[in-house]
Structure formats: structure tokens, C-alpha cells
Amino acid sequence: MNGRFRVLASTLAVVAVSMGAVLAVHASGGRGEGSEREGGEGSVGEVEGISGLPQGNAEARAQLAVYRQECGDCHVAYPPQLLDARLWQSLLVKLDDHFGDTATLTADSLSTVTRYLTSHAARPGSAMLRSGGDTPRITRTAWFIDEHDEVPKAAWRRDSVGSAANCAACHRGAEEGRYDEENTRIPR
Amino acid sequence: MKSPTLLLAMCWLPIHVLAAQPSLEILDGYARQAGAGFAGFSAERGQRFFNATHPSEDAVTACASCHSPDPTAQGKHQRTGKRIKPLAPSANPERLSNAYKVEKWFGRNCKDVLQRECTVVEKGDVVTWLLSIK
Numbered sequence: 001m002n003g004r005f006r007v008l009a010s011t012l013a014v015v016a017v018s019m020g021a022v023l024a025v026h027a028s029g030g031r032g033e034g035s036e037r038e039g040g041e042g043s044v045g046e047v048e049g050i051s052g053l054p055q056g057n058a059e060a061r062a063q064l065a066v067y068r069q070e071c072g073d074c075h076v077a078y079p080p081q082l083l084d085a086r087l088w089q090s091l092l093v094k095l096d097d098h099f100g101d102t103a104t105l106t107a108d109s110l111s112t113v114t115r116y117l118t119s120h121a122a123r124p125g126s127a128m129l130r131s132g133g134d135t136p137r138i139t140r141t142a143w144f145i146d147e148h149d150e151v152p153k154a155a156w157r158r159d160s161v162g163s164a165a166n167c168a169a170c171h172r173g174a175e176e177g178r179y180d181e182e183n184t185r186i187p188r
Numbered sequence: 189m190k191s192p193t194l195l196l197a198m199c200w201l202p203i204h205v206l207a208a209q210p211s212l213e214i215l216d217g218y219a220r221q222a223g224a225g226f227a228g229f230s231a232e233r234g235q236r237f238f239n240a241t242h243p244s245e246d247a248v249t250a251c252a253s254c255h256s257p258d259p260t261a262q263g264k265h266q267r268t269g270k271r272i273k274p275l276a277p278s279a280n281p282e283r284l285s286n287a288y289k290v291e292k293w294f295g296r297n298c299k300d301v302l303q304r305e306c307t308v309v310e311k312g313d314v315v316t317w318l319l320s321i322k
Contacts, residue, residue: 075268101248101267102299162269169269 001016010076053177054120063116070109074166075100076167076174079119084129088117099137139178140162151186189215211277211284218312234317237310248300251314256292261320276321284315 052070055061068077080088092114095103103114122128128143138144148164156164167174172183190244219226239257241249248254248266254273256262260279263272274280284290298306 071273072263073270075270096299099267102296103297162264163267165267166269176305 022139050179051079052080053077053079060116060120063112066109066112067116070105071103072175074103077177078167079177079179080117081122082128082138082141082143083117083121083136084124084126085118085121087134088121089114091136092117108150140163142171155186158187210287214284214287214290215312215315215319217287218308218315219307222312223229226309227310229255229316231317232321234310234313238314238317242302244303245303245307251297251301254297259321274313276318277322284318292314 042066053064055064064077071077083091091098092110095105095110128141132154135141155161167179170184170186171179172185173180195291215229219229238251238255238259241253243249254266255275259276260274264270265272273282275283277283278283294306294311298304299309
């Protein structure tokens with residue numbers, strides 16, 4: 001009985017350790033929740049249903065909190081992976097004229113938000129930039145227009161929607177950076 | 189009178205509680221900044237200021253454009269359409285509880301509506317009005 005128990009225990013231990021190793025390797029390959037997987041190029045499965053704002057470690061979580069507080073009141077906190085770092089920078093240097101509004105930040109907040117957005121931005125070759133994104137206005141990028149090509153033009157002007165910049169009007173998880181089709185509904 | 193000390197303590201405590209309210213501290217701060225000759229804030233003036241329209245090429249011509257003339261109602265951002273929670277603390281207890289946020293939003297929004305900073309009296313008037321709303 002003792003012998004068999006020992007064999008069973010050591011077998012289980014080996015299995016557990018190997019599973020742990022596999023999981024550890026898998027986890028370190030990613031960049032936290034909701035970010036695109038490395039090396040993905042144009043695969044529809046990755047781009048569809050952005051699932052959460054990147055917050056894979058304590059630093060990212062702290063930065064995200066600042067990003068949401070400083071940038072998530074007039075519009076939803078847009079997922080950083082929707083633009084590349086260069087485009088984010090172009091926005092962040094002119095927050096005194098942010099698409100017509102004043103969105104200035106303190107030096108500290110600006111630095112934190114910049115770090116968060118640029119470190120989780122879309123990488124070259126990512127599907128978000130497939131048509132050579134050159135506008136920092138997310139709703140005018142080729143990717144955005146493509147993703148929303150089935151939305152009736154008139155829907156954008158409905159009172160319940162307001163504007164294309166108002167993601168949460170249709171995407172119920174937008175405040176948390178989730179845009180899955182299941183929780184998407186165009187209001188009347 | 190059994191104990192004048194006890195009576196004094198009973199008066200002191202509520203004063204402390206009142207003084208600890210962040211919104212009143214914010215108002216206090218504005219009053220101090222207003223300096224000599226300051227005659228006090230006015231809720232009525234604050235309401236008028238909040239609703240006054242300022243000519244501009246923008247859609248946002250008054251505070252009320254986004255925040256609604258009724259601060260207990262939900263507002264709506266004039267550009268993005270995002271819903272804005274009510275401004276009056278009676279409808280939204282988080283409001284006016286954080287001096288940093290109050291100053292941040294006055295800083296941004298006064299530039300948008302007035303193309304200048306709001307004066308300390310204008311800010312104090314608006315805060316006074318918001319606090320007066322049941």
C-alpha cells in the first residue's frame with residue numbers, strides 16, 4: 001500500500017510540475033490580458049473581439065488606472081492596441097487641442113499615460129495597421145471602417161449612439177476594453 | 189448646566205465633521221484665493237454662469253451644453269455622445285469630493301467653453317450652486 005502510494009504520488013508530482021512548466025512558458029509568451037499575440041498578422045481571429053485592456057502586471061495595472069481616470073470620462077478608454085506608438089505620441093503632444101477639446105494632463109499623468117499607451121500599442125505588421133494607418137483618429141482608420149462596414153450609416157447619428165467615438169453605446173463591455181460580438185448591440 | 193465641557197464638546201464635534209467635508213474645503217480654498225474685497229459666493233450667480241452661452245465655432249457653448257441645465261440629470265458629451273453622470277452631489281455623491289478632479293475639470297472645460305480659465309469667484313459660485321441643489 002505504501003509503495004503504491006509513493007509511486008502514485010511521484011507520478012502526480014511529475015505531471016503537476018510539467019503542467020506548471022508548460023503553463024509558465026505559455027504565460028510568459030503573452031503580453032497580458034487582451035493584447036494581441038506576438039507575430040499575428042492579419043488573422044481575423046485575433047483582431048475580432050478585443051478582450052480587455054492590457055494589465056498583465058502590477059505596473060500596467062497602475063498605469064491603466066491613471067489612463068482610465070485621465071482619459072476615460074469624455075470617451076471610453078480606448079484599447080492601446082488600436083494605434084501604433086507613433087500615432088499615440090502624435091496625439092499626446094497636443095492634448096491642448098485634442099480633436100477640438102482641451103484634454104491637458106499634468107506632467108506626471110502625461111508620462112504615465114504615454115508609457116502605458118506606447119508600450120501596449122499595435123506593433124508593425126499588426127492587423128490594426130494593415131492599410132498603413134496614418135490617422136490618430138481611431139474611427140477613421142481603415143481597420144475601424146472595415147470592422148464596422150455592416151453598421152447602417154444612419155445608426156451613427158441616432159441619439160442613443162451619438163458618434164462613432166462612443167464605443168459603449170453599442171459595445172456593452174467597452175468600459176473594460178471588451179468588444180466581443182456577443183455583447184454588441186446597436187441601440188434603436 | 190451639568191458640564192460646560194460636555195456641551196462644548198457636543199458643539200465642537202459637528203463643526204469638525206462639517207469642516208471635514210471635502211466640498212466645503214474646496215469652497216474654502218476658493219474663498220481664500222479670492223482675497224480682499226471678496227463679498228461671498230452666490231448660487232444664483234453660479235447657475236447663471238453655468239447656463240450662459242459663449243459664442244464659439246464649437247458645439248460646446250455653455251457648461252450646460254454637456255452637463256445639462258439640470259445638474260441632477262445625466263449629461264452627454266457634445267462630441268463623443270458619451271453619457272456624463274450628474275454634477276450635483278445630491279444626485280451623484282462622488283461629485284466635489286476630490287479637489288484635484290474639480291480643478292482638473294475646471295481647467296479643461298473652462299478653456300473649452302470660455303477660451304480662458306475660470307476665475308476663482310466663478311468656480312466658487314458654481315460649486316456653491318451645485319451644493320445647494322437638493
